[in-house]
Structure formats: structure tokens, C-alpha cells
Amino acid sequence: MxxxxxxxxxxxxxxxxxxxxxxxxxxxxxxxxxxxxxxxxxxxxxxxxxxxxxxxxxxxxxxxxxxxxxRTETVKKLIDEITEKYNIGKKPLAKVLGWSETTIIRYYNGEQYPVKEYLSMLNSIKDDSRKYRDILEKGKNQLTDVAYRKSKAAVKELRIELPKSEKKIDSVIRYLLLKCEDVTPLSLQKLLYYSQSFNKVFNGKFLFKDDCEAWVHGPVYRETYYKYREYGHNVIDTVKLEKDNFSLSAEERELLDCVVKYFGCYSGKTLEQMTHSERPWSTTRKNLKPDEYSYDKISKDLIETYFREVKEKYNLINPNDLKSYSMDLFKKTPC
Structure with missing residues (x-):
């Protein structure tokens, strides 16, 4: 050269x-x-x-x-986490999943990378012990009695250690924090707001009972604000978060994944400006000055009406269509 x-x-x-x-x-x-x-x-x-x-x-x-x-190390770590968490060997795990034993060994050794469907399955059972439990029960006839009992005991122990009285909004918060990188208290509030609003129009009900208020910096869930305000403008620490037992249906998880994908990519300040441009917040604020305090609740009826109009206007058939609305909001947001 x-x-x-x-x-x-x-x-x-x-x-x-x-x-x-x-x-x-x-x-x-x-x-x-x-x-x-x-x-x-x-x-x-x-x-x-x-x-x-x-x-x-x-x-x-x-x-x-x-x-x-x-990529190889990521898959290897994923399989190790699953087998350790559920006390099951790699080959028995393959049997439960309906895979060949050689397939999971090739994945583990980096000889082959999992197809999208298989990788999604591994990630989902790592995060959701209930889903793994269901798969284990369906595939138990493929295992020895000893392997089945050991893994079932591991799942049962996990469930005993999980919180039993968690509010639905807290389960949603944990899911959002674990799925979305670098979440600040400000961006968390807005992701909760969009999750609540779009779950109503796509899945027919609000995710949780809590009402949000029309604060200066956009919609805010008061209890959540006080719980995470110590972080200020910094990213919320997720190290100690329980990574299992979300009280969420498959449809709710799909909705939250799309909110994370299409709204979680923006900063808290950008999300704040987005909510300022929408009718629920601006109507509730009425004639208040920009920096004037207000704890007025944004009514769920107002939220539902507005976001149903959004769904119709942007022809949102399923949560994956949220991209068109979020991009349009971003284009209208002042820098």
C-alpha cells in the first residue's frame, strides 16, 4: 500500500x-x-x-x-440467561420450543444466527416467565420428568418473588423503561400519555385508571412525577427494575412496543412540544399563561375523542401505523 x-x-x-x-x-x-x-x-x-x-x-x-x-455473544448470553433463569438445559429448552437440538447448539456456538421468529421467541420468554410457563406446560411431554419438575420449580420460585400489589401504571412504567433506552422523567410522562391514549383507541380501554394533569410541561401523572423527580433531567436508572411479570396483555405489549418505537426515539422536550400541539392539553390549559401552574385533570373523554379523530385522520389501522402520526407531529414541532 x-x-x-x-x-x-x-x-x-x-x-x-x-x-x-x-x-x-x-x-x-x-x-x-x-x-x-x-x-x-x-x-x-x-x-x-x-x-x-x-x-x-x-x-x-x-x-x-x-x-x-x-451478535454471536448476544445470542449466547440470551440463551445462557434463559437456561439459568428457568433451570433448564439447552437441549431440553430446544425440545420445549419445538426446535431441533442441533439448531440451538448452532445458535449458541455462533455457527448460525436465529431467524427473526426464533430470536423473538427467545427474547419474549426471557422477559416473560408466564409465557415460558405456558410453553413449558405445552411441551412437558418432550422432557424427562426430572427436567420438567426442575424447570417448573424455577418458574414457581420466580413468581413468588414478584410484587403482588403493583398498580397497572407501574407495570406499564417498568415495561417502558426496560424497552426504551435513556428515559428521563419528562419523556416517561409523555410516553405514558401516548400509551394510555392510543391503547384506548386501538384496544378499546385505557391502560390504567390514573388521570393526567395539564402541567406547564405537558400531561403529567402526579404520582409518577413524585416517584421519579429525584432524577431531574437525568436518565432513570433501570438496574434494579424487576424484569418480569408485567400485568399486560399481548395486545397491550404490542401497543407499548410501537409507542416506544415511534415516540421513544424523541427527547423529552420534543415530546413535550408534541403534546402542546394537541387539543387535550391545550384545551385543558384554556387561557392560562405558558408558565402558570395548573393541576386540572385532562379528562379521559377529551383524550378519547381527540385520539379517535387522529386515528381516523391518519388512517391508523394498527399500532404500527403510529409512525405517520409521530413523524407529522415532529415536523410541526418547533426546534
Missing amino acids: HNTALCEQCRDLVVFETAEQKITTEIKGIKFTYLATVAKCPNSDCHEELYVAELHDANIDKMKAAYTLA
Whole structure:
């Protein structure tokens, strides 16, 4: 490889220097890091990064290798978590799931990556012990009596340790926090609001009984505010959150996943501006000044009426269609 390249900044052919650079990126939800070799202009007043075809190709190969390794480790960790959590071996797990024993071993060893359907199944039973319990009961005839009893006992023990008196809104909060990265108290309030509103129009009922209030910074659920206000503008810590036993139906989870996907990608301030542009909050605020305190409740009737109109206007057939509405709101949101 010739150590010369064109520096577009200096507009000259230079003998470049190389340096190692740690790069962290994400592909298909998998974060990984690799060490790239980059070329730099040697001129003291420049140091512009240069394009060198050989280095570029080599870095692409490094990235692919690092991604493949990270992807393998992700699946391996996922299978380890499931087998440890439910006290079941890899091959018995495959039998319960209706897979061949060689399939799960290939996944575990990185010889093959799970198809979308199989990966979704692994993730769902990791997070939902009730779903695993149902699968275990259906597939128990595929297991030895000892393997079945050991795994059933592990599931029972998990359920004993879970909270028994959790309010529905708290279950929704846990689900949102675990599914959406970097949630602040402000963004959590707005995700709760959209989850509550769209669940009513798509699934026919509100997710929880709690009412929200028309505060200065948008709809707010008072108890939730006091529970998480210590975080201020910082991200809410999810390390100690229980990751199981959500009191949510499959339809509710699907709705929440779509809210996370199409609204959780925005900052709390952007979500605040979105809710300001909608009728439920603005109507409840009436003629109040922008910074004037108010604890007036936003009526559920007003929420239902408005979001049914949204559903019709944007032709929202199912929760996956929320993308069109969220994007339109974002385009109208002032920077």
C-alpha cells in the first residue's frame, strides 16, 4: 500500500500517518466496538482524516468481524440467561420450543444466527416467565420428568418473588423503561400519555385508571412525577427494575412496543412540544399563561375523542401505523 493520499483540505498529495481509533457503532440493535486504522494528514495545521481505499476496505472487514462476534455473544448470553433463569438445559429448552437440538447448539456456538421468529421467541420468554410457563406446560411431554419438575420449580420460585400489589401504571412504567433506552422523567410522562391514549383507541380501554394533569410541561401523572423527580433531567436508572411479570396483555405489549418505537426515539422536550400541539392539553390549559401552574385533570373523554379523530385522520389501522402520526407531529414541532 502506498502511503500517499489526497488531502481535500490541503488540496495536496501527502504522505499520511496512520493511527488506531476505537469505534463504537450499532447494527440491527447490536452495539459493538472495533479498532479501525485511520489515515491522517501530517500537516500540523490540518490533521484531516483521509480516504484510503485499502484502509477503508480493511476497516469494513474489521467491522463485519466485530459485528459477527458481538451478535454471536448476544445470542449466547440470551440463551445462557434463559437456561439459568428457568433451570433448564439447552437441549431440553430446544425440545420445549419445538426446535431441533442441533439448531440451538448452532445458535449458541455462533455457527448460525436465529431467524427473526426464533430470536423473538427467545427474547419474549426471557422477559416473560408466564409465557415460558405456558410453553413449558405445552411441551412437558418432550422432557424427562426430572427436567420438567426442575424447570417448573424455577418458574414457581420466580413468581413468588414478584410484587403482588403493583398498580397497572407501574407495570406499564417498568415495561417502558426496560424497552426504551435513556428515559428521563419528562419523556416517561409523555410516553405514558401516548400509551394510555392510543391503547384506548386501538384496544378499546385505557391502560390504567390514573388521570393526567395539564402541567406547564405537558400531561403529567402526579404520582409518577413524585416517584421519579429525584432524577431531574437525568436518565432513570433501570438496574434494579424487576424484569418480569408485567400485568399486560399481548395486545397491550404490542401497543407499548410501537409507542416506544415511534415516540421513544424523541427527547423529552420534543415530546413535550408534541403534546402542546394537541387539543387535550391545550384545551385543558384554556387561557392560562405558558408558565402558570395548573393541576386540572385532562379528562379521559377529551383524550378519547381527540385520539379517535387522529386515528381516523391518519388512517391508523394498527399500532404500527403510529409512525405517520409521530413523524407529522415532529415536523410541526418547533426546534
